[in-house]
Amino acid sequence: MSTNPLLKGSLQTIILKLLEDNDEMYGYEITQKVKEVSDGEVMLTEGALYPALHKLEADGFLETFTQIVDNRVRKYYRLTERGGKEVTSKLTEARAFIDQLQTLLNLKPAAK
Amino acid sequence: MSTNPLLKGSLQTIILKLLEDNDEMYGYEITQKVKEVSDGEVMLTEGALYPALHKLEADGFLETFTQIVDNRVRKYYRLTERGGKEVTSKLTEARAFIDQLQTLLNLKPAAK
DNA sequence: TTTATATACATAAGAAAACTATGTATATAA
DNA sequence: TTATATACATAGTTTTCTTATGTATATAAA
Numbered sequence: 001m002s003t004n005p006l007l008k009g010s011l012q013t014i015i016l017k018l019l020e021d022n023d024e025m026y027g028y029e030i031t032q033k034v035k036e037v038s039d040g041e042v043m044l045t046e047g048a049l050y051p052a053l054h055k056l057e058a059d060g061f062l063e064t065f066t067q068i069v070d071n072r073v074r075k076y077y078r079l080t081e082r083g084g085k086e087v088t089s090k091l092t093e094a095r096a097f098i099d100q101l102q103t104l105l106n107l108k109p110a111a112k
Numbered sequence: 113m114s115t116n117p118l119l120k121g122s123l124q125t126i127i128l129k130l131l132e133d134n135d136e137m138y139g140y141e142i143t144q145k146v147k148e149v150s151d152g153e154v155m156l157t158e159g160a161l162y163p164a165l166h167k168l169e170a171d172g173f174l175e176t177f178t179q180i181v182d183n184r185v186r187k188y189y190r191l192t193e194r195g196g197k198e199v200t201s202k203l204t205e206a207r208a209f210i211d212q213l214q215t216l217l218n219l220k221p222a223a224k
Numbered sequence: 225t226t227t228a229t230a231t232a233c234a235t236a237a238g239a240a241a242a243c244t245a246t247g248t249a250t251a252t253a254a
Numbered sequence: 255t256t257a258t259a260t261a262c263a264t265a266g267t268t269t270t271c272t273t274a275t276g277t278a279t280a281t282a283a284a
Contacts, residue, residue, distance in 0.1 A: 008121040008241085008271065014216050021218075028232050038212055048271055050234060072232055072279055094217055098210055100150050104126050105206055106133075121241075121270095140261050160242055162263060167241095184250055184261055 011044075011052050013090040016061065019079050020087045026074040027053060053077060061086045123156075123164050125202040128173065131191050132199045138186040139165060165189060173198045 018033060019025060025033070031044045056062045061083035067074045079087065102108050130145060131137060137145070142165075143156045168174045173195035179186045191199065214220050 009269090010213055010217075011270080014213075017217050026232080027234095028230095034216065037216055041208075042212055042216065045272070046232090046234075047236095047273065051270085054234090070231085070280065074232070091217060091219075094213065095219060096153075098213065098219070100154055101122055101126075101206065101210065104146065104149055104154070105122075105129050105203060107203075107207060107210070123241080138261080140259095157243070158261090158263075159244065159265095163241085166263090182251065182260085186261070 010094065011048060012056060013094050015049075015052060015056065016079070016083065016087045016090055019062070019077060020084070024076045024078045026076045028074075056083070122206065123160060124168060125206050127161075127164060127168060128191070128195065128199045128202055131174070131189060132196070136188045136190045138188045140186075168195070 014034065015030060018030060022033070027046075027049055031046075031049060034042050034044045053062065057064060057077070060080060062077045063080050064078075065076050067076060126146065127142060130142060134145070139158075139161055143158075143161060146154050146156045165174065169176060169189070172192060174189045175192050176190075177188050179188060
């Protein structure tokens with residue numbers, strides 16, 4: 001999903017977090033936001049994004065509605081209540097993951 | 113490979129880093145070391161470890177030799193020259209990955 | 225006017241990596 | 255004798271991602 005193949009496994013978390021911060025977003029907007037926030041380093045491809053969005057919706061974490069803008073369809077996504085809880089859970093998981101990885105790779109900046 | 117499913121994608125990097133630090137290790141020893149270093153939080157399973165070791169060897173990053181200890185076979189792994197370079201590369205990638213993930217999830221401890 | 229780029233969605237085929245389950249075998253502690 | 259630890263391995267399946275393709279509109283460039 002990115003120039004860095006290691007970002008595997010965190011796509012759902014990234015999407016959920018963006019929707020927590022931005023309330024409502026459509027797919028293309030998400031790709032642009034990720035690109036912007038990551039300074040062009042993470043390029044989310046459609047082949048990764050759309051299936052991930054569909055899965056999150058199927059799992060009940062996201063709900064959708066569509067809008068027509070300039071004769072083009074936009075499919076907006078927002079968090080459901082379950083989705084809101086899932087963000088918290090996924091972020092906790094992500095923090096633990098980063099911590100464990102830094103420990104195992106000896107990348108800890110300094111002891112506190 | 114762990115209690116944290118997100119650790120996906122970093123197994124090769126973890127193995128390579130351990131072998132950089134410890135020179136020679138056998139499979140079971142690696143599982144125990146990971147468990148120890150991660151305070152029991154990361155449990156490396158054989159189904160993940162052994163295929164990963166075989167792949168790293170097939171790619172020319174690791175070389176092996178066996179020893180018999182207490183009538184049981186141990187297959188030791190050590191870095192090849194290519195493997196040594198690969199560690200550096202993978203660690204750089206891992207640092208970038210963690211940095212990008214922290215940025216995207218807004219997990220940065222503080223601005224410097 | 226045609227071509228390229230941007231916007232906007234989607235799926236299908238394949239690869240990579242992991243998980244679960246299973247198998248072999250020895251040593252030791254309960 | 256049964257369970258746990260040590261030590262290797264593979265097979266089947268699932269998840270997740272990449273690459274490729276497809277449809278369609280708007281707009282800027284050649």
